[in-house]
Structure formats: C-alpha cells, structure tokens
Amino acid sequence: MKSSKVPKPTIKRLALYNRFLTELKESGVNKTSSKEIAEVLNIKASQVRKDLSYFGEFGKRGFGYVVDDLLFRIQKILGTERIWNIALIGIGNLGKAISHYPELEKNKFKIVSAFDVDKRKINSILLPGITIKHINEIHQEKQKKNFEIAILTVPATAAQQVTDLLVKEQIKGILNFTPTTLNVPDNIMVENVDFVISLKTLTYEIVTQSDINFESK
Numbered sequence: 001m002k003s004s005k006v007p008k009p010t011i012k013r014l015a016l017y018n019r020f021l022t023e024l025k026e027s028g029v030n031k032t033s034s035k036e037i038a039e040v041l042n043i044k045a046s047q048v049r050k051d052l053s054y055f056g057e058f059g060k061r062g063f064g065y066v067v068d069d070l071l072f073r074i075q076k077i078l079g080t081e082r083i084w085n086i087a088l089i090g091i092g093n094l095g096k097a098i099s100h101y102p103e104l105e106k107n108k109f110k111i112v113s114a115f116d117v118d119k120r121k122i123n124s125i126l127l128p129g130i131t132i133k134h135i136n137e138i139h140q141e142k143q144k145k146n147f148e149i150a151i152l153t154v155p156a157t158a159a160q161q162v163t164d165l166l167v168k169e170q171i172k173g174i175l176n177f178t179p180t181t182l183n184v185p186d187n188i189m190v191e192n193v194d195f196v197i198s199l200k201t202l203t204y205e206i207v208t209q210s211d212i213n214f215e216s217k
Contacts, residue, residue, distance in 0.1 A: 010051045014074055016041055017048070021071040033064035080108045085146055087113040087171075089162055090153035091121050091132055094177060098151060099126055112145040117158075138165055148172045156180040 020040055024032055034048040041048075052058045055077055059065040075081045086104075088095055088111050098104075099111055114126045115135045122134050133141055141147075150166050152159060152174055159178040166174060166188075173189040176182055182190050 006054045010054060011078075013041070013043070013047070013051050014078060017051075018071065018074050018078060018080070021067055021074065024067045025071060030067055031064050032067055032070070034059075036064075083108045083110050084149055085110055085112045087111075087115065087138075087141070087145070087147040087150045088126070088153070089115045089135065089150055089166075090155075091116045091118075091126060092153060095151075095153040096126070098153065099130075109149075111151075112147055113141045115141075135162065135165065138169060142169045149175065151175045151177070152182075153177045 017037060020037060021032070034045040034052075037048050038045040055073070058070060058073065072081070086109055088099055091099075091114055095114075095116075099114070104111065111127065111130060114130050114132045115138060116122065116132055117135055121132050124132050126132050148171065150171050150173075152162060154162055156178045159176070159180045159182060163174065163182045163184060167184055171188060173191070174182065174184070176190055176192045177194075179194055179196065181192075184190055
C-alpha cells in the first residue's frame with residue numbers, strides 16, 4: 001500500500017524502523033512504542049507516528065505496537081517480505097566488498113549473478129554458486145536467474161552503457177554506486193549512493209554547526 005505522496009525520507013526511516021524491530025524480535029521483545037522507537041533513532045515520537053500514518057492505522061493508543069505485527073506490515077510496505085534476486089555488475093574492490101556484506105541475505109536481498117569485462121575475472125568464483133560472467137552474457141543470465149535489481153559499481157564512463165543493457169533486459173531497479181546520473185525510463189527505479197556527496201553533506205552540517213556555536217558565544 002504505497003503512495004506517490006510518501007516522502008523519500010519517510011521510506012528511509014521505515015527501513016530503520018524495520019531494523020530496530022528485527023532486533024527487538026530477535027531479543028524476544030513483544031511490544032514497543034513510538035516513543036521507544038524514536039529514542040533509539042534520535043527522532044521525535046510524533047515523526048514515527050506520522051511516518052506510519054501514510055500507510056494506515058498501526059497499534060492502539062495507550063498500548064503501543066505488537067513487534068511481530070508492525071514488523072510484518074513494514075516489511076510488506078517495503079517489499080521485503082520476499083527474497084529479491086540481484087545482479088552485481090562491476091567486481092572491483094567495492095563490488096567484492098558488497099558481495100560479502102552479510103546484511104544483504106539477512107534482509108532478503110540475494111546476489112544471484114555477477115558481471116564484469118575484465119578477462120582476468122571472467123569465469124572466476126565470486127561466491128559459492130556465483131561465477132563471474134562477461135557483461136555480454138547478461139541476457140542469458142537474466143533468463144536463468146531472473147534478477148530484478150542490479151547493483152552498479154562500474155566506472156562512471158561505462159555506467160550508462162551498462163544501464164542501457166539493463167533497461168533492455170527490463171530490470172526493475174538499480175542501486176547506483178557510480179558518480180554519474182543514469183538516464184532510465186520512468187518505470188525503472190534508481191537509487192544513487194555517492195560517498196562523496198554524503199561526505200560533502202556531512203562537512204556542510206559540521207561547518208554550519210560550528211558557525212552556530214561560534215555565533216552563540
């Protein structure tokens with residue numbers, strides 16, 4: 001039950017709620033509240049309630065939330081109640097690090113295919129059962145592995161060309177680690193991950209906070 005009016009920051013916070021609720025469930029905790037969620041994530045309880053209100057009624061006033069129920073509903077909203085097959089494209093240092101990140105499978109994201117163009121990497125084993133293929137074999141792999149999401153860690157100069165191949169294969173979403181803007185049809189979702197942009201955002205906040213502290217003295 002998603003809506004185009006839901007702000008992107010709300011969706012990102014839902015993923016954080018998902019993680020916290022999973023930790024509660026694994027710890028055997030059965031009940032929580034917007035106040036408890038807010039305190040852990042350093043936000044306001046009213047923000048938690050507002051985020052959840054985009055998707056209907058959750059919990060009972062004065063009682064809080066049943067952890068299992070809230071976790072299930074958030075997973076359904078995020079689409080993570082099922083496994084998503086992923087193709088990893090670009091098996092450099094970053095690609096290899098991502099492939100070994102244990103939180104992927106724990107959160108229902110499974111790398112099923114891997115691609116590169118480096119002859120030294122082709123036909124080598126990335127993970128148990130995952131052999132690195134040449135990008136030219138993407139059509140055959142898509143037919144066999146049925147991946148819906150691609151993680152892109154290729155050089156910026158190759159990003160759009162690879163993206164065009166993914167569009168042709170009717171990929172549904174791309175997690176883009178390349179420092180370039182991808183051109184895709186409206187029906188393909190792209191999430192950009194740029195460490196440098198994040199660092200610049202962080203330095204802006206540090207400088208701004210320093211200016212505020214200086215002016216307050």
